[in-house]
Amino acid sequence: HTCALLAVLLTIIMPSKKKKKSSRGKARKGSNSKKKEAAAQEGTPDKQMERLNIDDDTEVALLDEAIKLATAEEEALESRAIEEEKSSTIVSRQSRTIQCYHGYVPGEDHFIIDNFVKTFLSGFNSLGGETYVGEHINVAHQATREQHPEVGNDYCKMKLVLSLFLFQGTQAVLEGRIGIGDARSFAAVAFYLEDYITFCYEDEANDVFDAVKQLELLIADQHTLVKYLRKNIPCSCLDEKYKQVKSITKMGFCCNENCSLPSRMVERSTMLYCTRC
Ligand SMILES: [Zn+2]
Ligand SMILES: [Zn+2]
Structure with a gap:
């Protein structure tokens, strides 16, 4: 009887023990197969291989x-x-940094003006540094005459060209690029273009191109450079810069070929400065 009871008990206990074991085993198996399933769905390396x-x-x-x-x-x-x-323009190339166009108003012929300025500049910069500034301008003008005759003969377009040079000069000063090839060249060209526009469209009798002033801007001290640009832009973007540089002594270029001064540069205030006789 006891044996039978024991047997019953055993059958009750044992299967339950077995069940526990097997269920645990199943659970492990189950989680394994689940992993495999998920892996198969994702495409494990194994599967891909x-x-x-x-x-x-x-x-x-x-x-x-x-x-x-x-x-x-x-x-x-x-x-x-x-x-x-190729299609990026001078203004668009700098547009991330500019807050003001300093008087330049890009219109529909934006690209034409831009290309003219690019051609002019590459002509202007193509000669070595030793050459007379008028030579730079001649080369630049010749290049634009050949490539962009529609601009050179148009008063409004030339005015835009002038303001694009003033924009570039101003922007260069604000960004600290004041050397030749940068702000100084832009200012010198802008000054020349003023004379050119006056002569071509406003006053034919006024054919005096002030080569000395062109040169003075090309090799200008910061006071002379910033003063010129500031005077010719309608905005106040250079006011702050001007305050910083106005104590710098303005220098002028002596026209005496036998001048003994270094680089023929003279304190402007001591010069007899003829603006136009
Ligand atoms: Zn401005
Ligand atoms: Zn002198």
């Missing part, structure tokens, strides 16, 4: 296609960048 093995050629072809697409995209981006560089 399997697929690669199964359909190697297709995979390689797809990979090739992907590389081709990426290369094509890269090339498209590159050529777009080149196009943008």
Whole structure:
């Protein structure tokens, strides 16, 4: 009887023990298979490898296609960048940093003006530093006459060209680029263009091109440079800069070929400065 009871008890206990064990085992198995299932859905490396093995050629072809697409995209981006560089204008190239156009009003013929200025500048900068400033201007003018005759013969367009040079000069000063090739060149060209526009469209009798003043701007001290630009822009963007540089002694260029002064530069206030006889 006891044996039978024991047997019953055992059958009750044992299966439960077994059940526990097996259920634990099942649970482990279950979580394992769940992991596998999830992995299969995600496409584990194992699975991918399997697929690669199964359909190697297709995979390689797809990979090739992907590389081709990426290369094509890269090339498209590159050529777009080149196009943008080509079509980018002086103002748009700097637009991230500019807050004011300093009197330049880009209109519909924005690109024409821009190209004229670019051509003029590359002509102006193409000669070595030793050359007489008038030579730079001649070369620059010749280049624009050939490439952009529609601008040189148009009063309104030339006025825009002038204000684009003043914009560039002002912007260069504000950004600390005051050397030759930067603010000083822009100012010297702007000054020349003023004379040119006056002569061509406003007063034919006024054919005096002040080459000394052009040169003085090209090699100007900061006071002379900032004063000239500030006087010719309608905004107050250079007011602060002018306060900083107005104590610098203004220098002028001596016209005496046998002048003994260094670089023939003289304190402006001591000069007999003829603005126009
Ligand atoms: Zn301004
Ligand atoms: Zn002298």
